[in-house]
């Protein structure tokens with residue numbers, strides 16, 4: 001507030017002091033903070049839609065659905081909740097991920113690069129279905145791609 005006042009006084013005073021060769025900077029209010037990826041995705045309701053579509057894609061994906069075949073309804077509901085919270089919190093939303101670490105959850109599955117690629121493709125299809133912009137999609141995939149080392153080959 002005080003700084004803005006000083007900036008305003010300077011901007012008004014400068015031309016009178018002979019500094020009028022350049023236009024005086026217009027004092028502006030602080031810019032609004034940039035929207036987080038979470039907000040750009042559309043918040044929790046939009047993330048829930050993406051995760052539901054993603055899980056439907058995974059279940060239909062013969063390359064990887066055997067890994068999920070043993071999960072009962074309660075386990076799928078838990079996985080869904082954890083995936084939503086994970087994406088929400090990783091993109092700047094006000095959520096807390098309370099599931100296991102990626103290493104812990106995937107150890108013993110012997111997941112390969114091909115499995116990982118398959119799941120990423122299932123997620124991309126879900127994001128495309130939801131109309132997520134390419135830049136936002138890339139940002140999310142970059143975040144999740146960083147988890148690969150804890151998921152593949154465990």
Ligand code: HEM
Nearest residue numbers: 064067068079082083086099100105111115116119144151
């Ligand atoms: C970016 C890639 C991945 C992410 C972000 C991810 C994320 C997660 C999360 C958050 C959980 C829940 C952990 C918990 O409930 O404590 C989970 C569990 C699981 N993930 Fe992944 N995962 C990825 C890749 C994969 C791949 C490639 C497969 C297999 C093809 C896979 C198969 C599973 C299975 C079967 C479970 C359930 C484990 C259980 O409930 O016992 N995941 N994953």
